[in-house]
Amino acid sequence: MKHTLQQVFRxxxxxxxxxxxxxxxxxxxxxxxxxTDSPLEIIAQGTFFPPxxxxxxxxxxxxxTHYTLKLDDAAAKRIASKLNEDDRLAMQEWLVxxxxxxxxxxxxxxxxxxxxWENNFDPKKKIDGMTNAKRNYYIRLDAxxxxxxxxxxxxxxxKNPDTGALEEKGIIEQSDYVNVREVPNIRVLLLGTDNFGxxxxxxxxxxxxxxxQIGFVAGIVATLIGLTLGLLAGYVGGLVDxxxxxxxxxxxxxxxxxxxxLISFSIGQEKRGATTIAVVIGLTSWVWTARxxxxxxxxLRHRDHVNLSKLSxxxxxxxxxxxxxxxxxxxxxxxxILQISSGILAEAGLSILxxxxxxxxxxxxxxxxxxxxxxxxxxxxxxxALFPVIFTIALISFSLNLMNTGLDxxxxxxxxx
Amino acid sequence: xxxxxxxxxxxxxxxxxxxVAAFLLNFILPRLMPGDPVAAIVAxxxxxxxxxxGVQAIYQQYSDLFGTNKPMHEQFFLYVRNVARGDFGFSFSxxxxxxxxxxxxxxxxxxxxxxxxxxxxxxxxNFLGALAAYRKGIFDxxxxxxxxxxxxxxxxxxxIVLLVVLGVNLGWFPTSGGYGFDMIPNRSWDxxxxxxxxxxxxxxxxxxxxxxxxxxxxxxxxxYELNADYVKYARFMGxxxxxxxxxxxxxxxxxxxxxxxxxxxxxxxGALVAETIFSYPGLGSTILTAVKGGDYxxxxxxxxxxxxxxxxxxxxxxxxxxxxxxxxxxxxxxx
Numbered sequence: 167m168k169h170t171l172q173q174v175f176r177x178x179x180x181x182x183x184x185x186x187x188x189x190x191x192x193x194x195x196x197x198x199x200x201x202t203d204s205p206l207e208i209i210a211q212g213t214f215f216p217p218x219x220x221x222x223x224x225x226x227x228x229x230x231t232h233y234t235l236k237l238d239d240a241a242a243k244r245i246a247s248k249l250n251e252d253d254r255l256a257m258q259e260w261l262v263x264x265x266x267x268x269x270x271x272x273x274x275x276x277x278x279x280x281x282x283w284e285n286n287f288d289p290k291k292k293i294d295g296m297t298n299a300k301r302n303y304y305i306r307l308d309a310x311x312x313x314x315x316x317x318x319x320x321x322x323x324x325k326n327p328d329t330g331a332l333e334e335k336g337i338i339e340q341s342d343y344v345n346v347r348e349v350p351n352i353r354v355l356l357l358g359t360d361n362f363g364x365x366x367x368x369x370x371x372x373x374x375x376x377x378x379q380i381g382f383v384a385g386i387v388a389t390l391i392g393l394t395l396g397l398l399a400g401y402v403g404g405l406v407d408x409x410x411x412x413x414x415x416x417x418x419x420x421x422x423x424x425x426x427x428l429i430s431f432s433i434g435q436e437k438r439g440a441t442t443i444a445v446v447i448g449l450t451s452w453v454w455t456a457r458x459x460x461x462x463x464x465x466l467r468h469r470d471h472v473n474l475s476k477l478s479x480x481x482x483x484x485x486x487x488x489x490x491x492x493x494x495x496x497x498x499x500x501x502x503i504l505q506i507s508s509g510i511l512a513e514a515g516l517s518i519l520x521x522x523x524x525x526x527x528x529x530x531x532x533x534x535x536x537x538x539x540x541x542x543x544x545x546x547x548x549x550x551a552l553f554p555v556i557f558t559i560a561l562i563s564f565s566l567n568l569m570n571t572g573l574d575x576x577x578x579x580x581x582x583x
Numbered sequence: 584x585x586x587x588x589x590x591x592x593x594x595x596x597x598x599x600x601x602x603v604a605a606f607l608l609n610f611i612l613p614r615l616m617p618g619d620p621v622a623a624i625v626a627x628x629x630x631x632x633x634x635x636x637g638v639q640a641i642y643q644q645y646s647d648l649f650g651t652n653k654p655m656h657e658q659f660f661l662y663v664r665n666v667a668r669g670d671f672g673f674s675f676s677x678x679x680x681x682x683x684x685x686x687x688x689x690x691x692x693x694x695x696x697x698x699x700x701x702x703x704x705x706x707x708x709n710f711l712g713a714l715a716a717y718r719k720g721i722f723d724x725x726x727x728x729x730x731x732x733x734x735x736x737x738x739x740x741x742x743i744v745l746l747v748v749l750g751v752n753l754g755w756f757p758t759s760g761g762y763g764f765d766m767i768p769n770r771s772w773d774x775x776x777x778x779x780x781x782x783x784x785x786x787x788x789x790x791x792x793x794x795x796x797x798x799x800x801x802x803x804x805x806x807y808e809l810n811a812d813y814v815k816y817a818r819f820m821g822x823x824x825x826x827x828x829x830x831x832x833x834x835x836x837x838x839x840x841x842x843x844x845x846x847x848x849x850x851x852x853g854a855l856v857a858e859t860i861f862s863y864p865g866l867g868s869t870i871l872t873a874v875k876g877g878d879y880x881x882x883x884x885x886x887x888x889x890x891x892x893x894x895x896x897x898x899x900x901x902x903x904x905x906x907x908x909x910x911x912x913x914x915x916x917x918x
Contacts (some may be wrong), residue, residue, distance in 0.1 A: 412601070418897075419890050421603050424870065425612075428882070431874045432616045511737045515856045518739050519871060535739075539860070544747045545758065552747075556740040563735035571731060571799070 170496075173576050180572025186565035190558075194375040202364065205372035205529055209353070210363030213541060214548040222351035227322060229349060232342040240341065241317075245276055246312050257283055260304060265291045279313060283308075358550040360534070361541035366550055373529035374525040374558055377510050380444040380530065381562075384509030387448025389455055389502045396459025397486050401467060410456065417453040426450050426512065430521045440523045440530060447512045448505075456499045462494045496577045500570050507566040514559055531559050591902065598898050610659055613882040616874075618841030621645050623877065624678055649673065649880075662883075671873040671884045682884045685869060690888065692784045693858070693865035696782065700789035704844055707790070708797025713832050715798065716805035726798065733795030739856040746860065747785060756784050761864040785861045800842060804835035840900060 174180055203209075254273040262268050264286050273279060289305050319339040323332040346352065357366035399410035417425075423466045429446050430438060466472060467490075475489045510531070517532025518539065538544070539549040625642045646652040649672070653661070665672060671682035711730075715723040733741075750758040760781055808814065808831045817827045858867030866885055873881035 360738065412604075415597070415601050416604055416608065419601055419893050420608060420886060424886060427870070427874055428612055428616070456918055507735065515739060518856055519859060535743075539743075544743060545751055547751065549747070552743065556736075556743060560732065560736045560740055563737070564732050567731045567735045568728075574803070 174573065177572040177576050179568050179575065183565040183568030183570075183572060186561060187569065190562060190565070191373065191378070194371055197368075197371045200276055201368060203368050205369045206364060208363045209365060210359040212363060213359075213361045214543060214551060215355065215359040215363075216548075217356055217550050220353045220355060221346060221349055225349045225351050227338060229344045231348070232338070232344060234339065235292075235339050235343050236277060236341060245314055248314055249276070253307055254279065256303070256307065259456075260293075261286055262404070264288075264291065277315060278437045280311060283311070313341040317488065357554055358548075360551045361537055361543065366534075366554065367532065369529050370531075370554055370558060372533050373555070374562070376440055376499065376528045377513060377531040377559075378562070380440055380447070380513045381506040381510035383441060383444035384447035384451065384512070385502050385506035387445055388452040388505045388509070389498065392452035392455025392501070393498055394460055395452070397463055397490065399456065400460040400463025401482070401486055403491065407460070410460070414453045414457055417450070422450040422453065423512070423515065426516060427519065427521060430516055435524055437520070437526050440528055443513060443516065443523050447509050447516075451505065451508060451512065455498075455505065458501060459494060459498065463490055466490055466493055468472070496573065498546050500573050500577075503566050503570045503573075507563045510559065531555055587906070594898065594901055598894060601888070602894055605894075606887065609883050609886040609890060610662060613879045613886075614655070616877055616879075619877075621649060621651050621675070624675060636657060648672055649675070666887075670878045674873075674878055674881045675876040676872060676881065682880045685881060685882060686866075689865050689869045692863060693867065696785055696858075696863065696865060697789070699702065700786050701793060701843070704790040704793025705797050705839075708794040709801045709836070709839055710796035711794065712801025713805050713835065716802045716835075717828065723802075727802070730795040730798040730802075733791055735797060736792065736795075737856075738788065739860055740793050741792050742785070742860045743883045745788045745791075747782050757781050758784070760864070781861075781863075785857055787862050788857055797839065797842070801835060801839055805831060808832075808835045839903070840904065843900065 175184075177351035251273075255484070257267075257279060258271050258273050261271055261282055266282065267288065271279065271282065287304070287308055288515045289301075317340060319342070321337050322335045324335050325331070325332050333574055360366050360369065390560065395410050399407040426447065429450070431441065433442060433446070472485060472489050475485050480488075513522060513530060514535060517530060517536045520536060521530045522536065523530055529562065534555045535552060538548075538555070541551075543549075543551040621642065624645060625638065643652075651658070662672075669683070671686075674680050674682050674685050677685055711726060715726045736744075746758055749755050757780060811831075811834075812832060814827055818831070855865070857863070858865045859871060862868065866889070870882065870885050872878075873885060
């Protein structure tokens, strides 16, 4: 046993796959201990906030001390964030269309450009061939560049509760800064929020955990059934073998995924918990394990040590457990790994079709994708709601497949590189 | 030849029994689903009708039409008789279209998408796998992890990645449907071009997945064969590498052919998801709408067609297999 393990951990492929898998497991276990927010809590009003650090605007204005920093490029950066290269070109286009010669316009000279713009822009003016969307864009642009060159600070005012009049509370200069460490409310959303306004990263970690559990349950159910039937069919033979192989053939002919869709639809949305789905996946995917185990057992059945055991009068159970199982153990472990990986994929596939576990209790990787797809995140370019999930699924199944390939090479020396 | 005939008859017998059992299951399973689809149709038709006896009469009429008020075994024999005449009855969810009509309009999309994609993926995958086993070195080092990653990526994952990158960001291909939404299927060049452009994303998403899996399988088979005694012997004899390779790959190919037969069955499942993501008008989308609408006749018929496709391909391939590799036949006739 010790020797086998040593051999296994000397295989580069296995070690890489194993490390990735353990890393994922550790993240799933440790992350909730550090960040205790509920994964399904809706924190954002609105859909798909982009990833980033969210600093409370009220707190930063209200902060006790404001630090004055004299930075030369601050104004330029402020202008650039409101007026980028495309906007300048669009302005030039408008100005040319309204009759200013092109050589008089310099898009790099901000004050002059804005001056020309202010003097010439007229939202009511119709330009031939301009779409309504484009006209609205110009109106928005005009609003956003309004007062962009001003060097005055902004005045904070609050309503007097008695008179209802605005009273000046203070002024924020353009050179005022706040130290982020002094702002009490900051939320880091590394992967933004999803369509419901939930923190994608926290949800993703929790979903990975649930999906792994589904994979484990489905894999163990499928492997146990497949192993038992495969052992019986291969060793006992005869009628048991025929019956098992017949059922296995049936399952091959009716694709298991179609069966899965039928069953999970029949269970109904209300009763579909994560565990139910996992068991159903296990029940429909044992077939190839049974086939593979059977063919392994067939090749072992007439070995000398099995015959000897039979002659010594051991029972069938004893022979299977001590003379056959140890020889196919490595194979069964490999089959289990593949079943776990395909169980996770099956859950994701089911959920994408809207037939996965019900949505209110736990997140799963498939459900996250399902929601992101329903809310069109892929069309809208909200990559953070969809791509991290696909990447996680791919990474899990990559690590499991890599472990499997590594094991395969350890136990079948002929296919080693 | 006598051995082959015995092998053939034996296989044929097994396939017939499997077909009958699959037929039975295809009939029973969808009918075990909860919910009354006839009631759903009647509710749709009798909207705004307040006369209870009228609604009852409509319900009665449709139950008679669909035969859902008869006991299960009677329904089954009726179904067998109708299917034997090629009549699959009405689709519940798309009434008054018949099941045959619904399937006829969707099956070609699936066949034209799936078969070429599976074959192309299989050929490229096997070629790359064999090349990796033979060339080794850097080519192998790059191809292997890529293949493991690609084959581990779920079919829908690949579909979504292609959809976002090529369809949405680059805008090279349309993102959904089997043809332009402003068109009606016809034989004009415009329509064919539109169908061709819509074909690309689902096609390549299936091909890329298959390449990965096949390359891994072929690589290990080819390495196994390259180390076999007959190869060493042939090398000692001074036979040219090119000639040896032909034998090696012919032998390594055998298990891959079985893999092809089995993958056709599983592909339909993967296709179900890929077709839904691209809203492709094939069998996958049909099954899904049928399941969601509790449409027994349509589910039974689509499942039956898939069953038949898998059975026939498996049968043909096993027949060819017995022909190509005499060892299989011998092993079978011993049992």
